[in-house]
Amino acid sequence: MTTPDIFISLQLALHIVLSCILTFTVAQNPVDTYAPTVNVNCPETSGSLVRTFTPQTQVLNTSEAEYIASRESNVISNAWSNWLGNASDIGYNFEDLQGKFPRIGIAVGGEGYRTAQYGAGVLLGLDWRNTTARDEGTGGLLQVASYLSASSGGSWLLGSLLMNDWPSLLELVYGNGGNLSSWLLDLDLIVPSSPLVSDGGNQAYWGSILASVESKATTGVPTSVTDLWGRMVAYHFLNQTTRGNFYTNQTSHGAGQLWSQMSHLPNFQNHTIPFPIVTADSRYAGSGITTNVPLNSTVYEITPFEFGSWDPGLSAMLPMHFAGTYLTNGLPANPSACVTGFDQASFVMGTSSSFFNAVLNVTEGTFGFNTDDGDEDGMKFIFDQLLSHTPSSNVMDAANWPNPFKGVNSVTFQDSSSDRLELLDGGSNLEKTPLSSLLVKARGLDVVVVIDGSADDGNLWPNGTSLITSFERISSVLSSSHQPMPPIPGTAAQFVSTGVNMRPTFFGCNLTQGQPAYPIVVYLPNAPPLDGSAPATNTGNTQFSYTSMFTAVFINQAFWNTLGGFKPNTTSPDPNWGKCLQCVAIDRAVTLRSDFCSQCFAQYCYDPNNPPSQSELPGRQFAFVNPDLGGLQKVTQWLEENKGRLAGIIVTVILVIAGIVGFIFWWRKRRARRSRYSRVDELRDDDEPWRYYENRSLELTRRMSIT
Template sequence: MMNVLLIHLLLLALINVTQAWSPTGSYAPGKVQCPSNHDLLREGDSISSEEKDWVKARHEKTDKALIEYLDSSNLTDFDAKKFIRNATRSPNIALAFSGGGYRAMLSGAGQFAALDNRTVGVDETNGLGGIFQSSTYLAGLLGGGWLVGSLAMQDFPSVDEIVLENPNDLWNLTETKQILTKVSVIRNLVPALWGNIQNFFKAVNGYNGKNGIGQELQEKEDAGFNTTITDIWGRALARQLLPKGKDNYMNASTWSDIRNNTGFKNHNYPFPMVTALVRFSKSKAYNSSLPVVEFNPFEIGSFDYSLNSFFDTQYLGTEVNNAVFKPNPFYKSRYAKNKEIVNNSTLYLIDGGLADESLPLSNLMTKERKLDAVFALDNSENWPNGKSIIKTYERQFLDEDDKTVCPYVPGESSFQHFNLTAKPTFFGCDAKNMTDLAKDGVVPPIVIYLANRPFEFWSNTSLLGLKYSDPQKKAMIRNGIDVTSRLNHTLDSEWQACVGCALIRREQERQGIKQSEQCERCFADYCWDGSTFEVEGDYFPNVNFTKTGLTNDSMHLWDTKPGTSTNVSSISVLSYLGFKKRQLFDLFI
């Protein structure tokens, strides 16, 4: 059993990371017979054979879905069926949902809904519905991981089903359901500051009583396994994100159970994964050199140099060297290069965003996955400033990361000066300009970058916010739809077509097909042109939004109906400041 220290917010704490569907039928792990003739550990030099086979079958569905999307996009001088039929390979599209607590989860849910053709209304006016159905991969980190996990563990219901129909009272973040109340925090804060973290987390909703979190932890401890604050936090999240059912919020479920879901077996949705970072046991350093670990339905592991190993997720906790139990699946791995990892009996993991790469891009954009386009859905920070994708770009040049391929991006000041966070931006529009970034002949994908910003709601809510009323929750989701749909397509009637131009660009380049005038016009509007803006000293960008840029003037929120707006006071520059998340995480290390 893998007893991993996941600090505070990692999605995998939602579920009992152990043998698929714990044989005890509870949160307590249980032992099973090891499989024969099955290598649990492999080198991280490729994707697994299981993933390859799954992706091949998935492409049969994504090709059809992409044809439908492109046919509805009003692309000029373009035959979608002929294009896909003559493609050198199936286009590989990925969706990446950033971290950022409940803000990222709810805004990300809106962005997800805007890309899902099951969402009512998204196909009615040049919508992006169908992108989800056309995608091969789906990744989440932190709050984005909660979103991915909540959906994946339930076989991907639509956001409409959860938010509007909501038969299981999911995503209820109201005061009566919030994990910690103000009273409980104040009552238990002093013991927490003096190191009594366990007592602090006993104040969470659902801890006490029959079938409570406390009982679940006791069952795990009675089975001989350690518990941490992650167990408490994760099981509290489960009570908000997963249905109660007869199994007490899926307390015996495991991440590898996704592979048994009907939709996954039928390749009905993208290949889901969440990410974390390795933390070295004697260090509190958070930087880009920390190995990125991914959890997918088949494996846990990393393509990074230090780890370079993958382990079968279904048998996490099994260490077959002389049948000695070690709670580190990479213990004594002959593929890993970092001795502190392979010689430590415990694998320590932390929130994947602590190194400021809050978008799960490094593992997605690995050359082994050969992506053509990635939607980078950034809900990090209060208002994102591009830092997350900048970190991905910089990381690919480190010795640790020899497999990520990321297109050129500018610095933070350029992101804000050129309004790259206020409206969608495409990075990596021409493969011929990125030969220096290619690895083993694989060029970076086009990145379709969409950052959180206000349209109908002030969506820059605090990372530490635990409470949302039902109207606030729905407004956050609605605003996420606005961000992705360009305010219900009122800002650009060709937005759907422009996204289509980005999705087909890499295959056009492989075939030597010239862009249409329409796509050239789209790329002129949305592609970063390479311009940069550098300043000496601190840079204080404009803090309010117009429909397409930034301003220091007062602003208003917009309705989705053209010509209507609601005047409000200006956003304070203080919204860019606030409590640093690292300060909170340091309390738990």
Template sequence: MRGFSLMRATHILESRTQLPTVGITVSGGGYRAAIFGAGVLNALDGRNSSSVKKGTGGLLQSATHLAGLSGGSWLVTSLAQANLPTIQHLVLGDGHHLGGWLPESNLWSPSADPAEQAVFAQEILQELAIKAEHFPLSVGDTWGRALARRFSNATTSDTFFSNTSHGSGILFPDLANPSQRITICAIMAEILAENTANFSVLINETYPQPALRHDTSNYPNPFHSVTPATFSDSQETVLALCDGGEDGQISPLQPMLVPDRNIDVILAIDGTNDADGFAAGASLIATQERMQIFVRGLAAFPPVPPTLAGFANLTAQPTFFGCLPASHNGYDETRPAGPMLVYLPNGAPSRDGSPPLTNTSTFQETYTADEMQGMLAQTFTIATQGAEVDGALEDGEWAACLACAVVDRARARQGVKRSGVCGTCFERYCWEG
């Protein structure tokens, strides 16, 4: 299969209204997760000739929903705000209006020059003052303004310490890219524990707000007085938000389970740090456990192993969850329940023998351009190699297998059973519990 052609993969579907609905999630994990997520999206981008040659390019353009959490939200927000450029230009800059992510300097101490550092702090306080006129403040606002200087396409190394917009003033409805049909879900609600105390004191002294916490992200309640019987914070005027990964759900899977979104398949990019900088499945387990408690109003979450030990052989390659048809639960076999989950973890080094580059610390705040490029290249290999088959380092059918997973629910709606290469692929990649 040359390039990921959704129309080619769905030639058996009768109309475009029956095409699959694809969601992509990017986990948290600081810069590591942002870079790993960027590398995977690069491998799915139809504008990348290398991705097209591998057969995976084009799936990004076929997606309808894109969600990021924590470090993953840095990528997703940056991508949307920059009008969906290529990943190479987004991360490393294009030499013109895109400055890249500027990872060489520390997030909180970007300059060794005391004068420049003072300008940095003063500018953030001035920006907070504008918000303080109308909205509550928190450490999250300080963190967000620091992040904006890295992930906003309005900032370059030349304008970093100047009084520029640093991302403000961009209207998302103005996006002209054909991929604007993707629904973006990436709220930058971030707290870095080691800086919380100092900035909490700073904000409390500068902008006293005795009724509010400062170690969260305070956001005006958009659901005020809505369904008080079922929403415990309905009467609160301000919601205190924390990082979504605080309960272990470091992958933003729950937004993809909203029934009205009708998601057929979720591509879960997992760049978390469960062990030695690699993902081991903990975020999926946390979502499964939460879904067993809070199931009202959400689509079924595909079963995953309940322990990390169960993921032991599932993180060195992509894995499909939710392959069993609904007949497994007593329903018609052509109508599976809930979306399929394609798990794309940063779970092991690439198989080409090169030293691992993608398992950096969540708290590493600076990277050189060469380090970023190396991580992107290695992630591309991880995302396009598939499983090891008969001693071969790459699965020559991985692109076709990915296409089979994407269209599986749509085919099932028409009563089309798996056959041919799809049958082989599901035997190779499915976890059936």
């Protein structure tokens, strides 16, 4: 047998052994609560399970409307009072604003770990619970928001906040030392234990993930690579997983946590949480599109109460509890053909970030990930295992959702004749921040805050592409169902030349009579530090691990930029930025703008007739600088986690060294003694002192005998 043949045989043997290990692990894992329940009795209703409407008759789901009304009446009014005080600092009287508070929404965009961290840093700067943000005047905007939408990596942040019952951002990211573990971003999303496929920790991790997905597959519900992806996300962002149990089967690691059960959480019941929305794009079922999808592709939203789309082509919603059910014209095949438990939180988060249509080569099973850190090999291995255990008819590079809208709007809905929906990353149409969901006419928002962490240019900073896409999509596809957007720069080049891609900007400050009513858009793009220090927040989409030190630096930079605003032609923060943010938030409730707020709007508003210039932002560094080069923090963390084992190794090494030193001393002493004896044997007689005294005695005796 030749050397290559031996090598191939060894590889095959390794693959078989690892497969056996995974099969055994799958059989042992207690994570099958990921499986939906099929053949459930459907609600006894004389009509359709699907709610349909038109752009002209759209209304909110009853539960959503009740939630918003209760939050705005019982929670937000007090939050406005906390944030603005008596409003005299911004030139108003708070009593005059009562009952006229604007409705605000926040959109968190996404592209992996980067945007989850960027969103966390910005929300931390908008959170009243953070004393520094509160003192600077920015903390409080989060509390007065009615809606919070997210997609892709932003959905990881939102899902983590929701399923952990709305903790502070610092507790969420770093843990609280008690019942809340930190985000585990230093453990690689795909190969957390080591870059080696054969590593035991990786095998345990993948085994549990495969067990979850296979439990779903055995029910007959289709699965895909998105199921694997969502379960990986769960380990790093949902509760039930800690460093201590990460590679064990002690918990279900987020399996069984349902999006439709979010309403049972205490802070949701208390209306503390802005109403959450997660979005996902779609492609025409069976099209196999591997590029960006067109603007008219249906965009879906997922809330605690409903799944569906406000797009004019569909205009239909299904109760979230029954997501995963096949329906035709809104009806099941039989009274017990409903499905529940499909809306796993990890699957929702995975669906919104499912970018595999662009990176997965299904034929070869390759992903185009970095091969140096093991992500490519790891993802390929677990994907191959999934293929060997699931039906080959499944579409693997998109999230498979059974289509509940079959037969609905057959003329305008792209998937009206399909049994499945193929859902993709929320930025697949280039609208990377889910602004459109907040502009649905029925929601009636006055202010929308856009947290844009996109990596558009060569240095991985935003260049306005997401806002431009939203503008184009609303103008061309959603004009009948959504509010219009205010004027913005028309191209990415104009976003860059005006500098509004690198600083906070208000769009739509001045409505003129006769114009369609649009909300004010507050744009908060990821940008270099104001003071000109080295940036650390412009990382790549497929960086799947961050050391603890890296995360701390990252979030710190996003946080201080959120608190800083900008001062034209300086590298200093704006001491009035917090008050200016209060001005724009309350602006639609006032009839006459105060002098102070007018000054703020002159600085922060985009005027298409007199645009600003990027030259007003001097001294910024744009090239990324790794804040933890060499992974010093990871080394420190490894030492901490392995200190017991390391102590034993150190003691062993000391004993071995002591033994070696002792042996050397013994050997040298023995050698010296043998050397001394050898020299005695080699001495001549006249060199031996006792010979002198013996000869002297014989000479004296001889002389005495002669005498």
